[in-house]
Amino acid sequence: MQVFFKRKQQPEPVVPNLGSITLSLLEGDPTIPFTLKQINELPENIRRRVYRNLVPAHLLTRFGIDPITWLGANKEPLVFIKAEHEKIFVSARTTPAEEDEFFALELADNLLNGIDLNLLLLNDPTSQRFGTDKDEHGRSTMFGTINRNMAEETRAKEAGLAPGQVRNSLSASKIVFDQVETFLATIGQRAYFLEPLTYASAWVFEKRGFAYVRGHKLMDDIHREFQPQGKLYEALNASSPFRQPDQWNTVRGRAWAIHDGILETIDMNWDKLRMVKQVGKYANVNTFPNSIY
Amino acid sequence: MSATPHQVTLSAELESLPRFRELIQAASLNSGLSDQDIYDVQLAVDEICTNIIIHGYADMDPGSVILTAEMVGDALKVTITDFGHPFEPTEPPAPNTEAPLEEREEGGLGLFFVYMSIDELQYESSPTGNVTTLLKKKSP
Numbered sequence: 001m002q003v004f005f006k007r008k009q010q011p012e013p014v015v016p017n018l019g020s021i022t023l024s025l026l027e028g029d030p031t032i033p034f035t036l037k038q039i040n041e042l043p044e045n046i047r048r049r050v051y052r053n054l055v056p057a058h059l060l061t062r063f064g065i066d067p068i069t070w071l072g073a074n075k076e077p078l079v080f081i082k083a084e085h086e087k088i089f090v091s092a093r094t095t096p097a098e099e100d101e102f103f104a105l106e107l108a109d110n111l112l113n114g115i116d117l118n119l120l121l122l123n124d125p126t127s128q129r130f131g132t133d134k135d136e137h138g139r140s141t142m143f144g145t146i147n148r149n150m151a152e153e154t155r156a157k158e159a160g161l162a163p164g165q166v167r168n169s170l171s172a173s174k175i176v177f178d179q180v181e182t183f184l185a186t187i188g189q190r191a192y193f194l195e196p197l198t199y200a201s202a203w204v205f206e207k208r209g210f211a212y213v214r215g216h217k218l219m220d221d222i223h224r225e226f227q228p229q230g231k232l233y234e235a236l237n238a239s240s241p242f243r244q245p246d247q248w249n250t251v252r253g254r255a256w257a258i259h260d261g262i263l264e265t266i267d268m269n270w271d272k273l274r275m276v277k278q279v280g281k282y283a284n285v286n287t288f289p290n291s292i293y
Numbered sequence: 294m295s296a297t298p299h300q301v302t303l304s305a306e307l308e309s310l311p312r313f314r315e316l317i318q319a320a321s322l323n324s325g326l327s328d329q330d331i332y333d334v335q336l337a338v339d340e341i342c343t344n345i346i347i348h349g350y351a352d353m354d355p356g357s358v359i360l361t362a363e364m365v366g367d368a369l370k371v372t373i374t375d376f377g378h379p380f381e382p383t384e385p386p387a388p389n390t391e392a393p394l395e396e397r398e399e400g401g402l403g404l405f406f407v408y409m410s411i412d413e414l415q416y417e418s419s420p421t422g423n424v425t426t427l428l429k430k431k432s433p
Binding site for chain 2: 191212214218
């Protein structure tokens with residue numbers, strides 16, 4: 001086959017380099033997107049007005065937090081933002097204590113001035129907490145990616161959590177993604193990207209309309225090999241609490257086995273996956289048909 | 294005014310091509326397009342998607358191809374979105390179809406047929422996705 005499409009050597013950036021946001025830039029073409037870096041260079045109170053769009057008001061009022069002042073019932077600050085350089089991090093808590101965080105989100109400009117979602121946490125603060133985020137010496141496990149707390153992970157799995165979780169989810173991902181898209185549309189961005197930490201989170205992102213930049217074939221391969229007689233199915237040999245035979249047919253079961261390294265069975269790793277959500281569009285990916293969570 | 298678009302998102306693999314052809318068939322149902330029109334679109338989609346699969350996602354763990362098809366007025370509009378390497382479309386050289394088979398160069402007919410068999414072809418690339426749009430009008 002002969003190709004009549006020539007590969008571009010230098011992809012164009014999403015946002016042209018127009019410098020800081022000025023009144024004349026704001027009065028100009030409203031379709032030109034802004035970067036987070038440009039927004040972070042604005043005065044603090046303007047930044048706060050802009051980033052207020054990132055936190056669903058309904059989620060805050062559910063925990064008695066004023067969606068405008070970000071204060072709790074005792075007038076203590078319960079929403080915190082860190083807006084520096086190319087990143088915005090937002091955290092909301094039921095009390096000022098870090099362990100009572102129920103919402104955390106980090107967005108960042110990527111190398112092409114598009115937007116990456118680096119972190120999204122939605123924890124039900126009323127549910128039991130598991131110490132999967134710290135090892136027996138109190139060091140961070142980085143969601144179980146650097147090291148693991150096997151005892152706590154075993155308890156978390158038995159309680160129905162997915163890898164990387166410390167509590168039950170708030171089941172609020174839809175309103176959070178809707179809110180993120182509204183924010184991105186406001187600043188003129190047409191899409192955002194993320195790298196799913198676990199198989200379970202990739203499955204959730206599929207349900208929220210994401211497609212794959214990399215890794216769609218891997219997800220298809222995983223599904224095929226978890227079918228009876230597949231290599232991953234056969235590798236669920238009860239050799240660890242995370243490789244029980246009945247884990248082949250649920251999202252969480254597969255996720256724990258993959259977290260435990262079962263993909264090495266098919267000479268693969270859980271890495272290099274990248275997903276994309278186009279603002280206002282739903283990709284309708286389904287790599288695990290008729291799935292049970 | 295257009296009907297609800299048909300859409301499928303699959304992995305960028307050659308095994309996905311039959312599903313893409315099925316979607317074109319389903320979107321063309323009761324459209325008034327002739328069998329030849331539908332075949333032309335299926336051929337064009339096959340060629341574009343093969344290029345995406347082989348060249349667009351070259352050296353990558355393949356991502357997704359999103360295929361959307363809908364009747365817009367008296368034409369079938371097909372949109373193919375991918376997230377592989379961006380390309381720049383160029384005019385295809387016309388292959389010498391008059392030459393004897395043994396004298397012709399191997400290949401070279403793929404996108405030539407695409408340009409010949411559909412009415413409009415547009416391609417846009419950006420870091421947020423590459424979009425190829427085909428339009429096939431009903432034959433008179």
